[in-house]
Every structure is written in C-alpha cells, then in structure tokens.
Amino acid sequence: MANEYKLSATLIAHTGDVRGSTSCPQTNRVVTVSRDQLGIIWSPLSENTFTVSAQLQGHSRYLLSVCWLPPTSDFPAGIIATGSLDTSVLLWNPERPADPIGVCQGHSGAVCCINPAADSSFVTSSWDATAKLWSLVNTTELVEFKGHEASVLSIIYSRANNIYVSGSADKTLKFWRVNGATAQCTKTIPAHTDVIRSLTIMTDSTFVSCSNDSTALLWSFLGEKLMQFHGHTSFVYSVCSITPTTFASCGEDGCVKVWNLDSPEEPQQTISLPCTSVWHVHVTARGDLVVSCDDSSCRIFTSDADRVAADDALVAFSEQVTAAEAARSSETVGALKKADLPDRSALSRPGKGEGDHVVLNHNGTVEAYTWDGANWIFSGTVVDAVEPDYTFTVELDGKVTSTESIRIVTILYGKIYACILQLNDTDNVILWFLASISCIPQRCAMLCHAWCPPPP
Secondary structure (H helix, E strand, O other): OOOOOEEEEEEEOOOOOEEEEEEOOOOOOEEEEEOOOOEEEEEEEEOOEEEEEEEEOOOOOOEEEEEEEOOOOOOOOOEEEEEEOOOOEEEEOOOOOOOOOEEEOOOOOOEEEEEEOOOOEEEEEEOOOEEEEEEOOOOOEEEEEEOOOOOEEEEEEEOOOOEEEEEEOOOEEEEEEEEOOEEEEEEEEEOOOOOEEEEEEOOOOEEEEEEOOOEEEEEEOOOOEEEEEEOOOOOEEEEEEEEOOEEEEEEOOOEEEEEEOOOOOOOOEEEEOOOOOEEEEEEOOOOOEEEEEOOOEEEEEEOOHHHOOOHHHHHHHHHHHHHHHHHHOOOEEOOEEHHHOOOHHHHHOOOOOOOOEEEEEEOOEEEEEEEOOOOEEEEEEEEEEEOOOOOOEEEEOOEEEEHHHEEEEEEEEOOEEEEEEEEOOOEEEEEEEEOOHHHHHHOOOOOOOOOOOOOO
C-alpha cells in the first residue's frame, strides 16, 4: 500500500474562499485563486514552506478557475490562465506577472474551468452553457462547443483520442470532435443523477467524472461506464488524477478522498479538513495534493516523508480538524434538534406535491430534499434554522399566514443559500438568494412566491 498523505504546508494569504489551484512542473510554484478577486503565485522556500511571490490583480469579480498552461516558444515558463465571474479569461506571464499579457472575451457567464488542449490552445467552460477553444498565440476564439442545456462546469481534451469531453449541470456528458472551426457532438450520455462538476483524465482510454449526486464514475472515451465510487456524503466538487490507477476527490463534506481503481469499494484514504466546502483538488508534478478550502486557506498534502510538515504543525492541524468535526456533530443546527428529525426513511413516502420539502437527519448531518413530482431530490445541507426575526404576513393561494407560525431553515447549496419558510408543516415557500455567510442574518431580504431553482 502507498504511503498515506499527510500535511506538508498551509498557504494563508487570501481573504475569501480559495476556489482553485494549479502548479508549475519545473519550479514547484503554486497558484491559487479566490473569491477575494486575487490570484496568488506561491514560491517554495523549502520542502514545506511557501511565500507569496506575486499577486495577479485584474479581474473585477471573484475568481473560479486557474490553469498553468504548457510552455511555448515565446513563454518558456508557460502561461497562467485565470477565469472569473466577470466572464473573462486573463493570461499571465509567470516571470512578469504585474499585468495580464492577454484577455479572452467571449463567454457571457462565469468561466469555471480551464484546461490545456491541442498545441498552442486551451479550452474553457462556463455558466453560459458553452465551452470554447482559444488560441494562445493571439487569444482569439477558435471553436464554440454549444449544445448543453445548462452550465458547462468542466471540459477536458484527450490528445490520444483527439476528443473533447464536457460535463454539465444538465447531468450529461458530451463527446466532441473538432473539424476546423466547428465542434461536432458525437455522443451525449445521461451520466449522473445530478450536476456534473469536474472531469479528469486517467489514461489514454479512461477518465473520471464527479457530481452533486455524491459519486465519482470511471468512463472510457468510448462512453462506457466502467466503475463507480461511493463514499462522499455530499456534493463532489472536484476530481484529479494522481496516477493511472489512483485519483483524488473532494466536496461539500469537508474532506478529500483518495481512490484506487484496484479497490473501488472504498477510498484508500480520507483526509478530513477543518472546513465544510473543499472546492478543488490539484495534483502537482511531484504527486502532492493541493487542496482549496472555504476557510481562505490552501493546504498541500504529501505522501513523501521528506516533505511532511513539522510535528507541531501536524498537531495543530489535527486539533483544527477535531474542533471542526465536533462542531459538525453538534446536537442542534440552529433551532433544530437533530433528534427530533426523521431519518432517510422519510424519503420512502412521496411528497404532497411538486416543490414539497423535507428536512431530515442523516448520521448527524441535517439534509433538505425537494419533491420533483416523482422523486426526492437532494437540495443541500441545512446550516441554520431559526425562529423569525420579526413578524409579517404573506399571502399564498389566497390565504394570509402570519410568520409567527413559520420556521426558517437555511440550506447550503454549494455557496448558495436558501430559506424555506415552513408554514404549519403544510405548505412551504422557498426563498432563494445569493449570499455569503456574513449575509445570512439578512435572509428575509428577498421574497419569491414561487419556486426558483438555484444555479449549480
């Protein structure tokens, strides 16, 4: 059995969730991107100490994706590409990162994935339901991949097969061939039962996908499902290949899991983090795992004994994890007593109607589900539940109801929060709004009298 991963370094400089990372194979430098609108280049001072060597400032909204693209004749150190909620991709020379050297404009939604493609090109995907192929030479758009019905959250290019594969919030995988300036979809597969978040290439013939349905799946580039991996208890946000037979996954359950294709029944290792959302996991050329977390930190884990952190750092990290797990296993969530909630057996009973909701306790985690007319669909993890801050009245189907009888339940759907107003345990109104944790006290600020599905 391979050595277990242990903490090597903690990178602290961001002031918001760290959403992604990448690294340089030649120099072991790391780049992180965050909700604080910054990219940061980290340079190693020792095997487990990094320092901020540059900040990438140029985006006007928070950053979602980053990739260290391969070297070119003009840029022997490669090019760093960052994607943002501002819909742009900025290109940076890592040797002179004061200002971007190129801008790619063309998406109408957030750019959530960037990956290398054929020579001197790269591919992006976006919340605008498209993916695009770009030239690194002149930053022009070469090809648009259009056909998904919802956000395209990941796209990869297999050089061995000359195939692009995209994964979407519409729950499908699409396989593409590029001919000149045209992308032709050759196959569409209903792959997961919920939003597809991330893809990673394993070998010339296989890749892995992960989803909000809590699973990861191994596929052939012919579109055959080969294996499935169950172990996460919430959304799986990111996967990355470590070796041809091992990969890592991370998600909303506050951990990274390492999987081996030779024993897919259970993870080879689970690395718990002192946070809830583990947004992204990246593997470096040395095989270390770079983990992006919602506590503004990025942590590096290694299986090489020479790069493991000092004992005092390991003890401090263990104590942080223990404290976080204790908080998660608390007997209550806000005003909700976990012991009073039903377990998942409640899902065996159909809902009263489309849009109905149920809140339940699953092994100490409070979950919310929505009835779609045929099935209970996982909505998110309940992170708060309180009595009304004040009383007002709402009218539903001609009935006037006082909020004195309403319980407000805040659901975490990724980083999107929803408030369910439960009226006398009969009817529900759902309030969807974008919010950061600091905005939660203002949860009643936006009211909708109809179901509004959240973005992925």
